[in-house]
Amino acid sequence: MGWLVFGLAIRQSFDAWQWLFLILIGIVVAMLVWAATFFPRRSFLASSWRLHPHGFEIRRGIWWRHRIFIPRDRIQHTDVHQGPMQRAYGLASLVLNTGGTHEPSITLEGIEIPVAESLREQLSKRDSSQVPSAAQADAVA
Amino acid sequence: MIASTANSQSSRRLHPVSLLFEFASILRANVIPTIAAIVGTSRGGWVGIVVGAVVFGISAAVAIIRYVTFRYRISNGELIVDSGLINRVHRTVPLSRIQNIDLSQNLFHRILGVGEVRVETASGKEPEAVMRVIAIKEYSQLRNELLSFRNSGLDELREENVEQMPVSGSQTKAPELILALPTRLVLLAGFLSNRGEVIAGLAIGFLWQQRFSDKWFASEGWDKESVRESIREGAQGSASSQAIRWVRGLVEYLGTHTSSPSAILLVLIGLLIVFAVLRTFSATWYLLKFYGYRLERIGDSVHVRCGLLTKVSATIPLGRIQLISIQQKWLIRKFGLSSIRIETAGGEKESDDAASSIGRKWFVPIVDHSDVPRLLAILDPRLDRLDERIEWQPQAAGTKSRMFRSILVITTGVSLTLCYWSIVTGLLFGAAFVVLGWMYVGKKAKSLRYARTEWGLVYRSGTWERKTSITFFDKLQSVALNQSPFDQGWKMATLKVDTAASGPADHRIEIKYLDVERANSELRAIIQAVLPRMAGTQEKLVAEVA
Numbered sequence: 001m002g003w004l005v006f007g008l009a010i011r012q013s014f015d016a017w018q019w020l021f022l023i024l025i026g027i028v029v030a031m032l033v034w035a036a037t038f039f040p041r042r043s044f045l046a047s048s049w050r051l052h053p054h055g056f057e058i059r060r061g062i063w064w065r066h067r068i069f070i071p072r073d074r075i076q077h078t079d080v081h082q083g084p085m086q087r088a089y090g091l092a093s094l095v096l097n098t099g100g101t102h103e104p105s106i107t108l109e110g111i112e113i114p115v116a117e118s119l120r121e122q123l124s125k126r127d128s129s130q131v132p133s134a135a136q137a138d139a140v141a
Numbered sequence: 142m143i144a145s146t147a148n149s150q151s152s153r154r155l156h157p158v159s160l161l162f163e164f165a166s167i168l169r170a171n172v173i174p175t176i177a178a179i180v181g182t183s184r185g186g187w188v189g190i191v192v193g194a195v196v197f198g199i200s201a202a203v204a205i206i207r208y209v210t211f212r213y214r215i216s217n218g219e220l221i222v223d224s225g226l227i228n229r230v231h232r233t234v235p236l237s238r239i240q241n242i243d244l245s246q247n248l249f250h251r252i253l254g255v256g257e258v259r260v261e262t263a264s265g266k267e268p269e270a271v272m273r274v275i276a277i278k279e280y281s282q283l284r285n286e287l288l289s290f291r292n293s294g295l296d297e298l299r300e301e302n303v304e305q306m307p308v309s310g311s312q313t314k315a316p317e318l319i320l321a322l323p324t325r326l327v328l329l330a331g332f333l334s335n336r337g338e339v340i341a342g343l344a345i346g347f348l349w350q351q352r353f354s355d356k357w358f359a360s361e362g363w364d365k366e367s368v369r370e371s372i373r374e375g376a377q378g379s380a381s382s383q384a385i386r387w388v389r390g391l392v393e394y395l396g397t398h399t400s401s402p403s404a405i406l407l408v409l410i411g412l413l414i415v416f417a418v419l420r421t422f423s424a425t426w427y428l429l430k431f432y433g434y435r436l437e438r439i440g441d442s443v444h445v446r447c448g449l450l451t452k453v454s455a456t457i458p459l460g461r462i463q464l465i466s467i468q469q470k471w472l473i474r475k476f477g478l479s480s481i482r483i484e485t486a487g488g489e490k491e492s493d494d495a496a497s498s499i500g501r502k503w504f505v506p507i508v509d510h511s512d513v514p515r516l517l518a519i520l521d522p523r524l525d526r527l528d529e530r531i532e533w534q535p536q537a538a539g540t541k542s543r544m545f546r547s548i549l550v551i552t553t554g555v556s557l558t559l560c561y562w563s564i565v566t567g568l569l570f571g572a573a574f575v576v577l578g579w580m581y582v583g584k585k586a587k588s589l590r591y592a593r594t595e596w597g598l599v600y601r602s603g604t605w606e607r608k609t610s611i612t613f614f615d616k617l618q619s620v621a622l623n624q625s626p627f628d629q630g631w632k633m634a635t636l637k638v639d640t641a642a643s644g645p646a647d648h649r650i651e652i653k654y655l656d657v658e659r660a661n662s663e664l665r666a667i668i669q670a671v672l673p674r675m676a677g678t679q680e681k682l683v684a685e686v687a
Binding site for chain 1: 486617618619620621622623624625626629637639640641642643644649664668671672
């Protein structure tokens with residue numbers, strides 16, 4: 001709203017538009033610098049995962065904070081995924097698939113390959129007392 | 142008798158009239174060559190006849206091949222379906238995996254005593270087996286076998302939660318009537334719902350694209366010539382053109398007599414007539430779809446049956462229900478009525494397949510609201526006397542202010558923009574919007590409700606269309622807590638749970654405006670409830686999770 005009022009007030013003057021343009025460029029540059037320096041560090045600090053005997057929990061996000069818990073026996077299958085950038089740094093993403101409708105796959109990005117693989121190992125081990133439900137087994141098939 | 146047939150039996154074929162329906166459906170799929178053939182024949186052209194003959198020949202051949210190669214049988218707890226000649230398909234569906242077995246019968250099916258049967262599992266978008274068509278007797282037999290299998294001890298793979306159902310299966314073979322809808326109630330529901338408007342909207346959109354866009358408005362006047370032209374060009378018959386002409390005349394009349402009271406009266410009467418026609422449409426749709434509605438319980442399944450011309454029936458195992466949603470549009474609520482939708486795993490979200498939509502989206506199309514608790518208790522005994530026992534959680538303190546602030550931001554924006562043209566209009570608009578907004582916010586905050594019980598979650602939302610959805614801990618796939626930047630500012634959080642429900646209830650359990658402390662404790666409590674019960678270790682485990 002403020003921008004609109006400001007824009008209306010100065011629309012007669014071409015010089016003012018130039019100033020506005022410069023300010024906008026300044027903001028964009030500042031945001032890029034922030035995104036390249038401070039953001040990754042904060043984002044790294046805000047992200048964490050935890051493996052529990054009966055489930056897996058992920059926390060991430062600075063502005064939009066997410067905390068998600070998936071019970072172990074609801075995990076249908078797990079994938080380890082690597083993009084070209086991740087491969088360059090020896091990283092991987094762990095993708096957990098559930099039978100859920102809205103969030104059928106939950107991704108944990110930027111973990112080391114051995115960690116991702118050991119997580120996959122551990123998560124795919126089912127508790128032997130748990131009988132897979134029909135719906136889950138079907139979706140795997 | 143049933144137990145013995147469930148173990149093994151000889152292959153069964155489709156009903157011989159399948160040939161006819163298969164042939165018709167293939168012809169329908171190739172509608173353009175068929176029309177070419179008919180036109181060609183009437184004009185005596187040989188190309189059309191050849192095309193027609195080829196299409197007919199291929200259709201007939203395909204129909205015969207499908208009929209001859211299709212076989213099904215139940216053996217050792219599995220439904221085995223064989224089909225195809227070149228692509229031979231041998232499909233084995235364990236009976237324990239079958240979610241639904243649906244029947245639909247149109248008028249021709251009913252005359253011939255046959256029906257189209259769909260067998261669905263949780264797995265996919267399309268049914269595991271479609272039997273087009275088998276005799277009704279065969280369908281009943283198939284269903285009985287399935288149900289008796291489910292009720293017998295053979296069902297080893299049954300889901301944990303099925304055990305929580307009363308083990309009454311073996312005794313109650315006979316269907317027990319849960320709900321039958323009188324025609325009067327079905328008609329009332331039709332009049333109260335806006336099905337007609339939806340259909341009319343589609344029709345108007347279609348007509349608009351067809352011809353109104355340039356022909357109607359570009360012409361200077363609405364003279365006889367343009368009517369004739371439109372009749373010649375349009376796909377519509379003369380009746381609709383007459384109606385258009387009449388409406389057009391009316392519009393012109395009103396255009397020249399805008400301020401006279403008779404014009405206003407005419408408009409009002411016109412609107413009333415349109416409204417009445419649309420509502421009649423809607424009532425007709427309801428009558429066609431839900432005439433003779435009956436909900437029955439057979440063992441651990443419920444069975445829905447309804448329809449005037451096309452009769453549809455669906456069987457839903459109770460243990461497979463992921464979500465139950467009680468929905469009340471404003472007018473429906475004012476009349477003390479409700480509808481109930483259920484969600485099971487699998488199937489498409491917006492399935493137009495009649496049987497599956499009856500079994501889920503239109504599970505109970507209309508019911509007296511006071512009867513809902515009884516139905517819920519039948520669907521799941523844990524829901525018995527839910528109304529009395531439920532304890533709604535309080536909302537975060539700032540909920541109303543937060544909702545109002547977002548309205549205030551929009552109002553300020555719009556009214557400032559209006560002030561640019563006229564200050565009075567802008568201010569008046571702003572003032573009106575603020576008052577209405579405050580009232581709306583009050584209603585909205587009041588409508589949002591959330592409760593956690595020992596077996597699951599209950600979430601209610603919606604001011605205009607109130608939806609109360611119930612899900613169970615044993616159906617949850619994941620639990621999440623989200624905080625947007627706004628949430629952080631208001632010290633609130635959103636709690637989301639995900640189930641395998643396919644979504645016809647159109648109500649996601651996503652509880653907004655929770656106090657952040659409370660949201661965290663709710664998350665802990667839900668995790669505790671979802672985790673497998675292990676005496677002793679549970680407390681420690683939850684402490685660790687938290």
